[in-house]
Amino acid sequence: MHLQLQLPGLLGDEDPLAQELRNITFVIVDLETTGGAPDGGGITEVGAVKVRGGEQLGQLATLVNPGVPIPPFITVLTGITTAMVSPAPTIERVLPSLLEFLSGAVLVAHNAPYDVGFLKAACAAHGYKWPAPRVLDTALMARRVLLRDEVPNRKLGTLAAYFRTHTPTHRALDDALATVDVLHALIGRLGSLRVTTLGETISYLKPVTPTQRSKRFLAEGLPHAPGVYIFRAADDRPLYVGTSGDIATRVRSYFTAGEKRARISEMLAASTRVDAVVCAHSLEAQVRELRLIAAHSPPYNRRSKHPERVHWIKLTAEAFPRLSLVRRLGPEPGAILGPFSGRRTAQAAIDAVHEAIPLRQCSQRLSARRASSACALAELGRCPAPCLLHINPEQYQAELVDRVQQAFHADPDPVVQPLLRRMAKLAQTQRFEEAAQVRDRMLAFLRTASRMQRLASLTSIAELVAAKRTKEGGWEIAIVRHGRLAGAATAAPGIHPRRTLDILWPTAETVILPVTGHNPTPCATAEESERIIDWLELPETRLVEASAGWASPMRGAMRLRSLLTSADSKHSDRQ
Incomplete structure (x- = not known):
């Protein structure tokens, strides 16, 4: 057995589905076998290569004694003879090293179900627990990414020749090295489609409906920015309104296999355009979404079905x-x-x-x-x-x-x-x-x-200014007047937020409190004011200025929220 290992290259504690592909540790595996199905054949050679960020971290390669003679046609194909594997270790002895090599990584193989099937059968036969790693199949990736006029088929040799990579030889390590090069080339293609994370890749490789496939062009040209997106019908009617911190990425998700909602499939079939409204930050996006839903009652937004039921x-x-x-x-x-x-x-x-x-x-x-x-x-x-x-x-x-x-x-x-x-x-x-x-x-x-006392505590304030620190070091700024978002902006890192606020103030919406009436949310919907309160109550949000104190009644209903929390937790436990 040949084992070369430089770095552990584990995925770490971060959710691997959210990791960029360039940060993922892959173990590319290729097996040579006696042929047939896993329960009727044996493994004759194992080749595995560990890579991360385009850098090779280690190799594992060994012949394996399958315990049965190697058929002549397999010898002709691979060059592996019965005499060659007779002194080699059995798969039972190889599995511990191979499973350790796979630990914490994403398994990659060409026609992965074949190789994974043999490995799972070997684990079951010798009492090892299959670690169930996430699996990527380069053959499936090629079918999704490459067109028929680019390659006639998705065989490893064809792909290696097309990408001008390492040549496969029907030996395990050589074929694994060829698969490494093909994987990197296919990841480059996925990047051009703005598929950059493991989760996005897995979703992209799943089968999609004909409607999703035919409407993918609707996601083109949208901005990678926070804001609101609007699916529109041929007559410009809003069909669905949504919000996201990254409009382009969120809209693309509607055209992947992960989207299975029947009403959304119906909505996509009727859509002819997607409009984007870029917002300063997520709070403005949430508020604009609520206002658009209230104004247009899009038929495919659930919460716009009965807006009058208040x-x-x-x-x-x-x-x-x-x-x-x-x-x-x-x-x-x-x-x-x-x-x-x-x-x-x-x-x-x-x-x-x-x-x-x-x-x-x-x-x-x-x-x-x-x-x-x-x-x-x-x-x-x-x-x-x-x-x-x-x-x-x-x-x-x-x-x-x-x-x-x-x-x-x-x-x-x-x-x-x-x-x-x-x-x-x-x-x-x-x-x-x-x-x-x-x-x-x-x-x-x-x-x-x-809820009412919480809302009234904010809506009674004529003007409140708050800022929330961003991950990049800038500031999200909001001007709130009587519980209504009147202005929003983001100060870039290195720019004093006061300069941005001074520019925002003159353009902020004028909000006039009604002379009569006793509505606790007189200038906005309760949902909008609640979104603002949730944002204001975040630990990283700072109050900058307020025309009056922000307070709730000392013995108000908020002091009994423990009763509500207890009831809600018991309800969720029963679900």
Whole structure:
């Protein structure tokens, strides 16, 4: 056995799929065998070459005694005779060195299923665990990369002659060295197609649908920059809007085998153009995506299917206020809670409030001076019966309405604590299903109260400027006004961010707060303001200036987020 090794060349801790091909350690393997299938033949010679970044790191080469005579036609093809392999080690003795040589590397072979099949059969026969390395097949790569008018077939000898590389001789090490040269030539071709990482290569080599293949030209000429991409139909209608830190790379992924969503295949078939909107950084790209989806409702964006399904809970403006479920917030004052993405969640929050605070639930308009008929809840004692004038408007306000307003906008305890006590009592009597229903109603209320208070803490600020350090040493800059992204820019490394900010300020959007209304997100959608908050809360983001303090209520719903986190983790555990 001949073994030459210079460097370990392992892949390291980084995800190999994300690594550039030039940084990947490859072990190129070639086997000579007695022919036939793995279970009916034997290995007569092993050749392996370890390379990385175009540099050879080591070689492993040895004849192998297959334990059976070598057929004459194999001897004619390879020159290997039975006499030559008689003193050679068996594959059982060769496997430990070969598997160690393969450790941490990507296995490459020409017609890889053949060689891998023999190696896996040998491991199984002699009690070795097959390490299941990632495998690249240079024959498959050639079929995907080279055209028929370039090479008539994808045989190793044909490819070696086309690329003018090492000549294969049907001996294991020579053929492995020839495969090394072919691999490097094919990697160069992949680079021209902007396929540069191992993950991209594996996806590119998988079979794609005819639609994906015919529409690949849509990904040409797009920028490698953060921003938004828009698939358009023949009449210029936006079909799908997406965002990425690298527009060109993301759009190309739609034309690989990794994209299997049926609705996306349908979208690609209808697309005739892809437009790109380059953005200063990822936050601007996310915001522009949300705004484009809201403006155009692209049919293939899931979240644009029902943009009108937003609900709010509002205390009515009457002598005896009640909770009302509304789609829009008018100019009249009143405590509100929302937004809710669906009616069911909003109703669960209403039920939570009613269970904790006995507001009236009837929809009739009540007089503060004249009694009217009582409902069943009043007769059951679950309502203070303002209809019967058992409580006056001042008492109703102080004992009930003020508690609801406090729970919505400041401290959620008036709702949360009674429900927690109710859950504990139900659990003690083993009424676990009822306790779970109370819990779900409480969480629906608490999630939305927490979300609304979090949004209101930002949207109340007339202007806020923040900057986030980039990996390259520059700064992402954002100007936020009443929770709306008004301006975005990136200061390049070596340029003081203040210079960029001074240029950005005059061009930033003017955001005017509505004179009336009590919407916690008056100038942007809740989704946009939440994306901004998520960006602001990143550890690497720095607040530069703010027209007012950014704060939440001291005893607000955010202090009970542990309840939400616990509930979410238990839910994910059950998935």
